[in-house]
Amino acid sequence: MKPLRIALTKGRLESSTAKLMEKAGLDCSALHDKGRRLILPVGDSLEAVLAKAGDVITYLEHGVCDLGVVGKDVIMERGGQFFEILDLKFGKCGFALAAPKGADFYGGYGGKTIATKYPNVARRFFQGKNMDVRVIKIEGSVELAPLLGLADGIVDLVETGATLRENGLMVVEPVAEVSARLIVNAASLKLRKGEIEDLAARLEARLDK
Ligand SMILES: Nc1ncnc2c1ncn2[C@@H]1O[C@H](COP(=O)(O)OP(=O)(O)OP(=O)(O)O)[C@@H](O)[C@H]1O
Numbered sequence: 246m247k248p249l250r251i252a253l254t255k256g257r258l259e260s261s262t263a264k265l266m267e268k269a270g271l272d273c274s275a276l277h278d279k280g281r282r283l284i285l286p287v288g289d290s291l292e293a294v295l296a297k298a299g300d301v302i303t304y305l306e307h308g309v310c311d312l313g314v315v316g317k318d319v320i321m322e323r324g325g326q327f328f329e330i331l332d333l334k335f336g337k338c339g340f341a342l343a344a345p346k347g348a349d350f351y352g353g354y355g356g357k358t359i360a361t362k363y364p365n366v367a368r369r370f371f372q373g374k375n376m377d378v379r380v381i382k383i384e385g386s387v388e389l390a391p392l393l394g395l396a397d398g399i400v401d402l403v404e405t406g407a408t409l410r411e412n413g414l415m416v417v418e419p420v421a422e423v424s425a426r427l428i429v430n431a432a433s434l435k436l437r438k439g440e441i442e443d444l445a446a447r448l449e450a451r452l453d454k
């Protein structure tokens with residue numbers, strides 16, 4: 246039987262993913278000693294693919310990967326046709342609306358401008374409030390936008406709050422909680438149900454509380 250292929254998000258989620266798989270009894274030595282390789286064996290039943298977060302979903306939806314580990318932030322922004330089967334309880338942070346300290350974000354009558362790396366999440370949040378805002382997509386260091394006068398506020402991920410604090414911004418309102426999720430391609434879940442459920446159960450048993 247060929248190994249199940251799992252797409253892992255490179256970067257922040259990488260070490261926690263490897264730690265969890267190790268706790269579940271899978272040999273992750275290749276991940277620790279990967280050099281520049283992007284496809285690596287994990288135990289003898291898994292093949293790990295290291296990809297950018299959004300690409301994890303692309304590979305999964307096209308059926309070239311069976312499983313994926315990706316942040317709920319990316320799932321909320323991208324959506325897609327797949328099953329989310331497990332909250333992995335790491336990569337914990339949250340979406341928040343933030344604005345310059347002391348600003349009355351909801352005050353005044355003028356239209357508001359929001360800068361964000363997550364335009365769909367931001368639009369949905371303000372639609373839920375029946376508020377018509379202008380959304381500008383920014384690729385990173387989103388906190389810059391209100392400081393430079395481009396936006397009234399941002400919708401971004403907040404973990405420790407240090408980036409907001411050190412740049413004179415504050416949380417106006419939390420938007421959603423975020424953590425890493427295990428996702429599965431729909432056809433794989435049908436065709437390799439037993440193996441996938443077995444892996445999910447092994448991971449679930451070793452999750453942080
Ligand atoms: N403080 C945080 N900031 C951003 N993402 C976080 C944070 N804490 C946990 N995460 C999770 O880690 C995932 C990967 O983040 P990471 O910054 O490594 O990649 P990225 O967002 O694609 O950024 P880059 O473009 O810099 O690679 C996010 O999608 C999110 O689910």
Ligand SMILES: O=P(O)(O)OC[C@H]1O[C@H](OP(=O)(O)OP(=O)(O)O)[C@H](O)[C@@H]1O
Binds near residue numbers: 402403405408
């Ligand atoms: O609350 P904190 O612990 O300060 O973490 C939140 C910050 O981390 C992320 O940025 P990242 O470092 O990924 O850089 P980026 O802005 O270029 O995406 C996020 O976009 C915030 O800026």
